[in-house]
Amino acid sequence: MLDTLKFFIFVLLLLITILLNQNVTSKKSGERDISQFWRIENENGTLKIENQTIPSGIYSALEQALIIESVLDFKNDLTTKWIARDNWTYSVPLTCNIKELNFTNVVLTLHGVDTFSKVYLNEELLGETSNMFVRYRYNVKNALRNECKNSPELRIQIRSPVSEASLLASQYDQLKIVPECPPPRYNGECHVNMIRKMQASFAWDWGLAVPSMGLWKPVRLEYYDSAKIRDITFALFDEETHWRMLVGVYLESGTTKRKLQGTLMFKILGVQLENEIVNVSKNSDESGELFVEHTLKVNKTSVELWWPNGYGRQKLYNLYVKWEDNAINNVQLHYRETLIDEKVIRIGFRTIQLSQERTSDGLMFYFIVNSVPMFMKGSNWIPSSVLPESSYDENYVKFLLYAARDANMNMLRVWGGGVYESDYFYQLADELGILIWHDMMFACSMYPANEAFLNSVKVEVIQNVRRIQYHPSIAIWATNNENEVALRQNWYGTNVNEDVYIEEYKKLYVSVIQPRIAKVDKWRAILISSPSNGDQSTKEGYISKNPQDPLYGDVHYYNYIHDGWNPVIYRGGRFISEYGFQSFPALTSWPVRDLRNEELTDLIEHRQHSPLGNVPILHMIDENLPMPSNESTDYWRDIIYLSQISQAMIVKTETEVYRSKRIEHGTMGALYWQLNDVWIAPSWSSIEYGGKYKILQYWIKDVFAQSHVIAYINAMNKLDVYLVRDTLGSDEVWTVEVNIHQWDKFMRVDNLTFHSIKVPENTVVRIGTYDIYDHLRQKNMDPKEHLLLINLLRDGTKIAENFVLLKKIKTATQIADPSPRPPLGSRAPHWWPHYSWPRLS
Template sequence: MDAIPFTSTPLTTRWTFKQGNRHSPNDYLPANDVPTEVHRDLVKNGQIANPFDDLNELSVRWVAEATWTYRTTFAAPADYSISNVVTKLHFEGLDTFASVYVNGLLVLKSDNMFIERRADVSGSLKSEGNVLEITFESARKIGLGLVEQHKEHSFIVHQTEVSRGPVRKAQYHWGWDWGPILTTCGPWKPITIETWKGRVSTPGVQYEFVSDLDSAKLRASVEWEGAIAAVSFEIISVKNNSLVAGAVVQINDETLQGTAEATITVDDIDLWWPRGYGDQAMYIIRAEAHGRAEPSHNPLQSISRKFGFRKAELIQKPDGHGTSFYFRINNIDIFCGGSCWIPADSFLTRLTPEKYRAWVILAASGNQTMLRVWGGGIYEADALYDAADEFGVLIWQDFMFACANYPAYPEYMDSVEEEARQNVWKLRNHPSIVVWAGNNEDYQIVERYGLDYDPEDGNPEAWLKSNFPARYFYEYLLPKVINEYCTNVPYHPSSPFGNGKSTVLKVDPTIGDVHQWNVWHGTMEPYQRLPDMGGRFVSEFGMEAYPHVSTLEKYITREEDRYPGSMAMDFRNKAIGHERRLISYVAENFRIRYDLEGFTHLTQIMQADAISWAYKSWRRQWGSGRDRKCGGVLVWQLNDCWPTMSWSIVDYGMVPKPAYYAIKRVMKSIIVSVQRKYKSWTMRPADVLWQRDTGHVDMRQIWRAVEFDVWIANSTRKEVKVEVRLKYISVCTGVEVETKAQQSVLIAPNGTTEVLNNHVVDLTRLQRLNDPFDTARADPFVVHASLYVDGQCVASDVSWPEPIKYLSFTDRGVVVRYSEDGMTASVSAAKPVKGFVFSEREGVSMSDNGFDVLPGDSKDVQVMGCTASDLKWRYVEM
């Protein structure tokens, strides 16, 4: 009877819920299958309207104030009555303050959304009709109570209210400057009932390379419970589906729990590489638990997980620019261009593994190298990391702290440590995770409010007695956990962090990572200044834009509200200054169109322009192996949690904005970039008030005498011989007004190669300087750079006269032709066209969008999900 296998039965169906505690007289209503959340269940029963529609967010605030109880019934598992069989309820996640009752008896209390729990119900069940009840108290009310209870701590919280500070729950549920206040609750992860005589945890691996990167000494480990005689480990190659190595650990411990470890040498390793650098080779580690009484070929439990071998380093060394900050994977320096990731829905249980995979595919297809999982959300679902492993997308993983001064009273500290240990253990096998960071912007709070922080003080116990006790987490506890569980992943105390020198408020471009928010926030600099506003690694920056009209129209239900500036539209934009800031950036650069489609288009093209200025220039600063100035750039943000105006480059409906395609073009393996020197038309640098004034600008110098740079970025590991061709094309006529000889260049591997620096094209001779300046006679031109390899054009770029609003775009001669199968659109123009956009919608995807069109070039766009001729299109000033 010893070889009784581990069983796990999901408790998914037959759930009901009601308002109030388990003794409340309110009637139970049918709930969704678990996992679920209370807002979803209220919508299901018609108790509330969709919180995403119109202003309905305001009508559901009461939900967060109430107590809610979930209930189901279940039968005892088949093995329940067998002697010495353990029966436990396994809760993978309860959101958040939960009391669990089985047949009226309290078996578990939980206060942390990020921790999984088990409740022993051995001997407490009936054969049929067992009642499981879970009561969820208001996180907001309990949070406010904890703030009042712990007056010894200074609770400082940015973004909505202070009650989130002491609550270990997804912080964005309290609202953010891109998300609604929807503080939900419920059984947000699966619930199962388990039986066993012996069980093991998910196996984990740590390894050290012992012969360059060909061989590794691997330490496999599991936690075990029960009557276990041995644990066997197997390492299997996914590529060949073959056993690579294995080991057996004998268990002689009578304590009925412990850790089993085996050291295994693996030779002839296939490495896991980031996308574009090699294959994403994966292995499987399988752990099997064997019973004590009689050896058996049938294990008590078998559990497998994938992992990959890769070497990850965060290079922080003194250099000519300060201290470097870039990633080296398998001894190759990697420029990390990508995005920040927020939770993809306000209601997390709506997200499926398929949707997570689609998001990662979208990032990978957009040539993005890295996603940063932001610290105000959640430790994400397995599906996201599995997809990142599969498609070679690197993950920067924050711990879940954001924009607050968190407490450190004993109960909170214990909860944080358990949270860290569980989640690092759970995620430690993923080769895609290459850095853990302690928090998001908490050191900004320290600086802004003058909290205690002395970089020279190395005493963690003293930090706990300061008014910034969370430093104990970020600089002692969390790195300790990382060092115990995944030594092959670097740790960074915060984002941003520069050894106490770099925060959001005080950006030090010479050290650490920076969040550059003096575009949009702060001093609201022109985005054309972004090239000079970078750092060693830019882990946040961004520019707002509207979502696609097709996405907005699903949630702004009244036609009369579908205009920029309506109450419903302004309410949806949560950013500080929202429409004032957005329209300022649009108006500084483009002629305002204030119908919904026209204004949406302009915000999106403006956002794409801002992103392009930054990505091109900061990738240029990648430099060479001897001079890495900028190690990466992560735009804020990839996605949205609801349909809104935000900094996202893909809207809530998974419809990419033009900025997504701008990054896709800039992050190709080999690109050419051309960029004019920025000359302000919006601000006087000497004016401390930064008042707008165009009177100082000589428009002849902006339009006729142009100074620009040309460079090539190459992320391949090969030298490549290329040809650079430049054209100067009149915006007014489409005629090439000046030519430059073609130039052959041998471009460096994994770096940038300068082609032209401070190059000047002066066409002012075409208009006599003593004549009155006549804009009708002015002939501004674009600089068009093309890159050819073996006679084939592989990349191109355009530099426009700025600002675009001073230009005329009449009679562009745009022609769109369609292939016979309707899957390809070819766009051409007689004169330069700015910001050509097909109107994308959910379910439709395309190879490119939001591009410029120049005479003599035809842009071919592959369309999937509809016939290309069904799509509307527009361009600037159409």
């Protein structure tokens, strides 16, 4: 009887519990994406665009509404200049959700406003924005609750960046911030260096002026009771049998100071960690931010290493971090999730070191990854779109990064005139093994050093380094692009007040940016500038006498005077982080209504922003190739194709010289300028805007191959032959065949073979110098009618091939025009003489 009564009471209590909780749902913290139903209008209300989705920019929105044609078409960069001179307001109705408003913290987070704005909730000013690279947060709980009856509206009034830049320049009471305007040929806007916005958006030598405005990153309403994990940083240190992991967790407890008490838990699935839990009891700062640093240990045998492309797998691990507030034990079950937050990052176990040991004549400059010295092969990355919101196009970013991976690149340099890229960009770089040389977003200019500017930069650097620091792909930071060399070489007339400009330079980069990177990131090298002399620049007070000294640091090298097909002109350096040559995009890529010479000539001239115009391109064609008549109806078809041949040949030659100089000059990196483009225009890119490969992109795959044979005519007019092996492992035995061909024959007419060459891992072997012209004389062969085709064999199998031109192509008399020509978009063969004069159409 007693047991029956106990069972009845248990069932009754259970039913009561169910009845009491049947209308109670679990309260869970989270965020609401405010991405739809935005309205955009200009200042006088004459233009209105409804139902816009975030991310958004004004140029994209106007095009989608059919108010303008694409700014990338025709000469629309000129006809749309009015857009950036107007002011634009983004507005959206905010629904009141009582469940959200019941949380302790209800925070409006603007991840990216471009650029100057006032943010309102109905008529209440929440705050202002002035830096497109900064995340802004506003606690809107009370404001939103008060406005619930009045149909709350979020309104972001964005001001003209052109006008703001001009205003700031006029108000700056110190030295002029130079250059004040870009060269007239750019058709750009002035004073971009006064504002924290994509520097290339006011025009560059490869890009158009599109000073966009908008919400280029997400807008979200975040709600939680305890704290939110915003960022996680990660550093790795080698301790013989273990990895010591230094994990930093950045928590936000709303937007005001508050004491947090709770627990952080760390987990890597399938991997045993030491010290997985840390107790937290500390106050956040005045903005609600709190930093917790914790050390974890993992046995080395429990994890695999992450390797750059070409050296091994890119093994990544999910690091789970969970925050639990101590109050979790004092609340009902359905409230507990309000006191919890979780975040996952993908980490890689790898070490990276920038080695600058002293030599007899200078300092080395190379990267050691997982104890392996590596030659860095790659290119420079500019924004995937001149419209910032389009940088979120994951398909296009994926296409470009896969193109880099497939071309045997192991490094890209994120250039300092663009943007800090999307999370997806870095995630994909991690997956593909592409190391990132990362500039801060300062390029080719002097910058203000007043308090307001420096304070904005502090926040910008801290936020962005925290966001992306954990990625194993990031190899090094540089605080600016070319500003040291610009200052030292007086690019902008700074020698008149040089001491003051140097003082402001150091204030910005040495006193503000560098220490803030170092505080967040404890395991990467930081360069003050690129190019620079590295440690030697630091020794000389951060402004070297010659920041382009080839015996130190990194070098940017462009030569438009001498014959770029001639390998002798390339002096080399420790690390060449920029070099290249221009070409034209394919004929059918040009946005013209017809391809008659007059219209195309006009558009090409308009879009050629290089101060030298088309002269270097045409000069190199004329120097080495048969020059088409400018009276020909096919003039541009021929010139475009020949420009791509010339560009490919120049970059191939220069890159191979740098790869060969690893043993003689300690050259350990070659990053050509540039991988991608932002519009169809003459530029240095190997991939056109939209994704069409230029010939260079096909060739560079072979030039950057893990196993390669390099041969060229040296300054003594003799043939140098080098073997390049980037792979790891035991010694290999290779054979080199040097085949002599006539231009009008596919069969070889003579042959030289070098047998049984031992090639160790990860090195370059110079197999010798040969007087090839004496050999030809003995065989009664005319150099201008012959070329060398070189095969590299391992165990009788060809693993690489190359070619050497013995005289300029234009002097050869036996080259025929083959037929039929390959179709548009067909792959260029590995050595271009095979297809002589087919044309890109």
